[in-house]
Every structure is written in C-alpha cells, then in structure tokens.
Amino acid sequence: MPVKLHGRSREQRYTKLADWQYVAECSRAAHPLPLYGNGDVLSWEEYEAKKAASGVAGIMVARGALIKPWLFTEIKERRTWDIRSSERLDLLKEYTNYGLEHWGSDTEGVEKTRRFLLEWLSFLYRYIPAGLLERPPQRINERPPAFRGRDDLETLMASGNCRDWVTISEMLLGKVPDSFEFLPKHKANSYG
Ligand SMILES: Cc1cc2nc3c(=O)[nH]c(=O)nc-3n(C[C@H](O)[C@H](O)[C@H](O)COP(=O)(O)O)c2cc1C
Structure with a gap:
C-alpha cells in the first residue's frame, strides 16, 4: 500500500496550487516506501510532468476525475480527447x-x-x-x-x-x- 500525500493543507483549501516541491521532498524521504502525490492534475501532460519532476510512484486525481471522468483514458493513451x-x-x-x-x-x-x-x-x-x-x-x-x-x-x-x-x-x-x-x-x- 503506497503512502498518499495531498500537497496542500486543509486551511489552504483550493486557493493556491498544490506544493509539488514538497511532494517531491516527501517522496524522497519516504523512500523505499512508494509515495503517491495529489493535487491539481487535469490533463495527461500535467500528470506526466508532475510525476517526472517529483519522482512519485503514482498520482491520485480528485477534482480532475469529477470534471473530466475521461481523464484516465487520456493519461493511459497519452492523448487529449476532444470529447463531444x-x-x-x-x-x-x-x-x-x-x-x-x-x-x-x-x-x-x-x-x-x-x-x-x-x-x-x-x-x-x-x-x-x-x-x-x-x-x-x-x-x-x-x-x-x-x-x-x-x-x-x-x-x-x-x-x-x-x-x-x-x-x-x-x-x-x-x-x-x-x-x-x-x-x-x-x-x-x-x-x-
Ligand atoms: C468531492 C470531494 C470530496 C473530498 N473529500 C475529502 C475528504 O473527505 N477528506 C480529505 O482529506 N480530502 C477530501 N478531498 C480532497 C481530495 O482528496 C484532494 O486532496 C484534493 O481535492 C486535491 O486533489 P485534486 O487537486 O486532484 O482535486 C475531497 C475532494 C473532493 C473534490
């Protein structure tokens, strides 16, 4: 079971972007436990960029899944889906x-x-x-x-x-x- 981290405090709510630098720090500190980061992912490009830059084992998606339920297909197929x-x-x-x-x-x-x-x-x-x-x-x-x-x-x-x-x-x-x-x-x- 990986460790999961929201890169944002509860007090911050959604007013600022998640702190992916902090997620990266935690990912290094958690090693060898796999850490999943979380925050602000709405496209396959962001998914890949955040994953690569932070070194996390995986990413959780919350609002993105509600706004764009086809996001997981986009991530899997590495393409933008101009869904009708x-x-x-x-x-x-x-x-x-x-x-x-x-x-x-x-x-x-x-x-x-x-x-x-x-x-x-x-x-x-x-x-x-x-x-x-x-x-x-x-x-x-x-x-x-x-x-x-x-x-x-x-x-x-x-x-x-x-x-x-x-x-x-x-x-x-x-x-x-x-x-x-x-x-x-x-x-x-x-x-x-
Ligand atoms: C509908 C909804 C309900 C949520 N409920 C909780 C909750 O009960 N406890 C919690 O820690 N975070 C909750 N969150 C926060 C998410 O787990 C997540 O950390 C946050 O939305 C950031 O990820 P995102 O940028 O992908 O949305 C909720 C988010 C949404 C959209």
Whole structure:
C-alpha cells in the first residue's frame, strides 16, 4: 500500500496550487516506501510532468476525475480527447442507469440519483472542450471566460447556473416538482 500525500493543507483549501516541491521532498524521504502525490492534475501532460519532476510512484486525481471522468483514458493513451457533448451525455446516461440500478427506479431512487448527479454536474460544467481551448491544456484553477459551445448541449453543459444542471437532470430523469431546489455542497470551493 503506497503512502498518499495531498500537497496542500486543509486551511489552504483550493486557493493556491498544490506544493509539488514538497511532494517531491516527501517522496524522497519516504523512500523505499512508494509515495503517491495529489493535487491539481487535469490533463495527461500535467500528470506526466508532475510525476517526472517529483519522482512519485503514482498520482491520485480528485477534482480532475469529477470534471473530466475521461481523464484516465487520456493519461493511459497519452492523448487529449476532444470529447463531444453527445458522448458526455452518454456518460451521464450510464451514470444514471447505475444510480437507478443501485437506489431503485421508484421516486425515492430517482431523486437520490438526481441529487448525486447534480453534485457531479457542479464539477462537470467546469470542463472546457479541448477543441475550443486557445492555450491547452486546461488548468484546474483557471476560470474560463463565458464561451459558446459547438452545439446547444455543449453550451448548456458549460453553464454554472444550478437551474441548467436541473435541466440536464430532467433530460435523464424526468421533470422535477416546481418546489425543487438544489444548492451544491462544494459550491464555495469550486474555483476558489
Ligand atoms: C468531492 C470531494 C470530496 C473530498 N473529500 C475529502 C475528504 O473527505 N477528506 C480529505 O482529506 N480530502 C477530501 N478531498 C480532497 C481530495 O482528496 C484532494 O486532496 C484534493 O481535492 C486535491 O486533489 P485534486 O487537486 O486532484 O482535486 C475531497 C475532494 C473532493 C473534490
């Protein structure tokens, strides 16, 4: 079992980038135990650069996995995947099916699946389509200027408005009642 290290203190939250120099120091100190570093990886290029520069045995990915669940494919295949909005919707359909399978497809199961989907959408909207980037790769701490997607769904998926996440959930799980409200748990540290 490798040792795992977050290169950032809890007090720092997400306001600064992780300290990969410190991760490298710890990796040397932990030797011969394998150390896994963690922090700010959102592209296969960053994964490779951070791994090589710090000498860690491996890297954990947290927000990157939520913002870009296909990141692991990119890392494995060493390529940027300009994934289309329809393919992203397919991922959400797959997730929804798993949710209904796990929590049931009665009202309670649907609403539980929806809550988790909405929390996930509060991260997913931060993805900037690779094909639209002026200076790739996307960095985790960069807040993009408002942009228009290459189709309506891509534009909708980039919205930071909770109401639009509810709309996406309705495409997959049906209408919400008028009184429905959603506030993401991780709102405060989405970018900050
Ligand atoms: C949804 C979410 C929940 C997390 N929960 C915890 C937690 O309970 N305990 C903890 O030590 N870190 C938690 N973290 C922090 C991550 O483990 C990780 O250290 C941090 O996000 C930095 O990695 P990243 O830059 O790849 O996101 C959480 C992160 C996210 C995105």
